[in-house]
Amino acid sequence: MEGVRGKLKMTKYMEAIGFTKHLPISQADSLVAFELPMPSPEAHDLLVQVTGISVNPVDVGVRQSGSAVLAQPKVIGWDAVGTVVKTGADVTLFQPGDRVFYAGSFKRPGSNSAYQLVDERIVGHAPQKLSDAQAAAIPLTALTAWEGLFEQLEIDPTAKKRNEQKTILIINGSGGVGSMATQLAHWAGLKVIASASRPETIQWVKAHGADQTVNHRHDLVQEVKKLGYSYVDYIFELNNLDAHWTEMARLIKPGGRIASITENRKLVDLKQLTKKRAKFAWEWMFSKSYFQTEDMQSQHDILEKVAHLLDSGQLVTTMTQTFSPINVANLKKAHAIVESNHEIGKVTLTN
Numbered sequence: 637m638e639g640v641r642g643k644l645k646m647t648k649y650m651e652a653i654g655f656t657k658h659l660p661i662s663q664a665d666s667l668v669a670f671e672l673p674m675p676s677p678e679a680h681d682l683l684v685q686v687t688g689i690s691v692n693p694v695d696v697g698v699r700q701s702g703s704a705v706l707a708q709p710k711v712i713g714w715d716a717v718g719t720v721v722k723t724g725a726d727v728t729l730f731q732p733g734d735r736v737f738y739a740g741s742f743k744r745p746g747s748n749s750a751y752q753l754v755d756e757r758i759v760g761h762a763p764q765k766l767s768d769a770q771a772a773a774i775p776l777t778a779l780t781a782w783e784g785l786f787e788q789l790e791i792d793p794t795a796k797k798r799n800e801q802k803t804i805l806i807i808n809g810s811g812g813v814g815s816m817a818t819q820l821a822h823w824a825g826l827k828v829i830a831s832a833s834r835p836e837t838i839q840w841v842k843a844h845g846a847d848q849t850v851n852h853r854h855d856l857v858q859e860v861k862k863l864g865y866s867y868v869d870y871i872f873e874l875n876n877l878d879a880h881w882t883e884m885a886r887l888i889k890p891g892g893r894i895a896s897i898t899e900n901r902k903l904v905d906l907k908q909l910t911k912k913r914a915k916f917a918w919e920w921m922f923s924k925s926y927f928q929t930e931d932m933q934s935q936h937d938i939l940e941k942v943a944h945l946l947d948s949g950q951l952v953t954t955m956t957q958t959f960s961p962i963n964v965a966n967l968k969k970a971h972a973i974v975e976s977n978h979e980i981g982k983v984t985l986t987n
Contacts, residue, residue: 648673648674649671649672649673649674650671650672650673650674650749650750650751651669651670651671651672651749651750652669652670652671652672652709652711652745652748652749652750653667653668653669653670653711653748653749653962653963653964653967654667654668654670654709654710654711654712654748655667655668655699655706655709655710655712656668656705656706656707656708656709656710657705657706658699658700658701658702658703658704661696661699661968661971661972661975662968662972666699666968666971667699667964667967667968667971668709668964669963669964670709672711672745672749674751675745675751675752675753676722677722677723677724677727677753678724678725679724679725679726680724680726680727680755680756680757681723681724681727681753681754681755681756682720682722682723682724682727682730682736682753682754682755682756682759683720683721683722683723683751683752683753684716684718684719684720684721684736684738684751684752684753684754685718685719685721685750685751686716686717686718686747686749686750686751686752686962687717687718687719687768687986687987688716688717688718688768688769688771688772688984688985688986688987689713689715689716689717689747689748689772689962689984689985689986690715690772690773690776690955690970690982690983690984690985691713691715691967691970691971691973691974691982691983691984691985692714692715692776692777692812692974692982693812693974694714694776695712695713695714695746695971695974696971696974696975698710698712699712699971711745711746711748711749712746712748713740713746713747713748713749714739714740714742714746714747714776715737715738715739715740715747715772715773715774715775715776715984716737716738716739716740716747716752716754716772716775717735717736717737717762717768717771717772718735718736718737718752719733719734719735719736720732720733720734720736721751723756724756727756728756729756729757729759729936730756730759730761734761735761735762735764736759736760736761736762737759737760737761737762737763737771737772737774737775737939737943738754738758738759738760738775738939739758739775739776739779739921739922739935740752740754740758740925741754741755741758741922741925741926742922742925742926743925743926748962748967755925755932756936757932757933757935757936758924758925758932758933758935758936758939759936759939760775760935760936760938760939760940760942760943761939761940761943762943763942763943763944763946763947764943764947765946765947766946766947766953767986768984768986768987769955769958769960769984769985769986770953770955770984771946771953772955772984772985772986773812773953773954773955773981773982773984774816774942774946774953774954775939776812776921777812777813777815777816777954777982778816778820778938778939778942778951779921779935779938779939780813780816780817780897780919780921781813781816781817781819781820782816782820782938782941782942783919783921783938784813784817784872784895784897784919785804785817785820785821785824785870785872785895786820786824787919788893788895788917788918788919789804789870789872789893789894789895789917790893791804791821791824791826791870792824793820793823793824795825796824796825797825798825799824799825799826800825800826800827802826802827802869802870803826803827803828803829803865803868803869803870804821804826804827804828804829804868804869804870804871804872805829805830805831805850805856805860805868805870805871805872805884805887806818806821806828806829806830806831806846806871806872806874807831807852807856807871807872807873807874807875807880807884808831808832808852808874808875809830809831809832809837809840809841809844809846809849809874810830810832810837810840810841810980810981811874811875811979811980812954812979812981812982813874813897814830814841814874815840815841815844815954815980815981815982816951816954817872817874818830818841818844818845818846819844819845819951819952820951821845821872822844822845822846822847823845823945823950823951826870827847828845828846828847828848829846829847829848829849829850829860829863829865829868830846830848830849830850831849831850831851831852831856831859831875832846832849832851832852833851833852833853836980837980840980840981844952844954848863850862850863852875852880855883856880856883856884856887857883857886857887860887867887867888867889867890867892868887868888868889868892869889869892869893870892870893870894870895871884871887871888871892871893871894871895872894872895872896873894873895873896873897873898874896874897874898875898876898877896877898877899877900877904878900878901878902881900881904881905881908882905882908885905885908885909885912885914886908888909888912888914889912889914890911890912890913890914891912891913891914892912892914892915893914893915893916893917894909894914894915894916894917895916895917895918895919896916896917896918896919897918897919897920904916954981954982955981955982955983955984956979956980956981956982956983957970957973957981957983957984958983958984958985958986959983959984959985959986960985960986960987961985961986961987962985962986962987966985967985970983970984970985
């Protein structure tokens with residue numbers, strides 16, 4: 637599939653990369669190139685020619701999880717930038733030729749293909765001042781961070797004066813979501829404490845808006861107390877819910893809010909929040925498209941706002957590595973980087 641995605645014409649078939657076996661990324665068949673019928677847009681669908689993608693932990697998790705051999709290759713990928721080439725009959729937000737970016741749906745084939753169908757209501761116009769490699773790093777993490785902060789933690793991003801009196805702890809500030817959450821929390825006016833455990837990640841989170849840092853490999857209660865705080869108003873957990881639950885329950889301020897994007901493996905003891913009357917919420921970026929919720933188009937609105945913030949320099953891309961072209965070999969390299977659990981920011985691929 638060496639560099640062919642950007643050169644494909646509108647034919648009956650398109651090239652894609654996927655898997656049929658849940659194998660270690662180092663094995664030959666962990667990802668394979670193959671052909672698929674060219675999809676046709678209906679209703680709110682956009683047919684997008686994909687020119688840039690990124691790899692997220694969800695890509696690795698889906699590829700690794702399971703033991704069955706699939707009858708047909710599964711195409712994953714939940715970040716893309718590209719150009720609209722066709723629209724469904726109900727589309728009103730975009731037209732052919734528009735450059736767009738999006739994170740897609742958990743129920744549909746992913747962005748590791750030459751063309752992809754995506755619902756316009758979860759798509760935004762790509763930031764004009766960012767390259768494909770830079771823009772591809774943004775959608776999934778920006779949507780997760782925005783929804784986690786401003787919907788699940790119920791922070792009002794317009795109340796900057798009030799937010800200046802509030803403190804948020806972001807656990808794992810240097811990952812993809814953490815890098816965006818740190819920036820957005822800073823933009824909203826909050827005092828940001830971000831966790832990082834290495835000199836390079838500490839430097840990264842400070843450069844992206846963290847006022848102070850703590851080490852999530854140490855006791856977070858003691859780490860936060862060393863900074864002079866008994867409690868924090870908000871906690872956004874992006875690392876390991878089981879490992880940090882008791883610490884978060886102790887650190888959250890009475891009446892405070894906690895949100896998490898990581899799943900628990902053990903029972904979550906919500907009784908630890910009872911006396912503090914604190915709230916806990918999950919954030920899963922795919923919920924709106926998965927259940928076709930009434931507010932699904934809010935993701936379009938969020939991406940439009942994020943694009944403006946990027947173009948105006950109030951946010952910056954979190955891309956740290958990129959490969960070209962989009963092919964099996966380079967996609968395997970990207971998966972290996974994400975699997976290492978030492979990634980800072982995001983890795984992208986472009987044609």
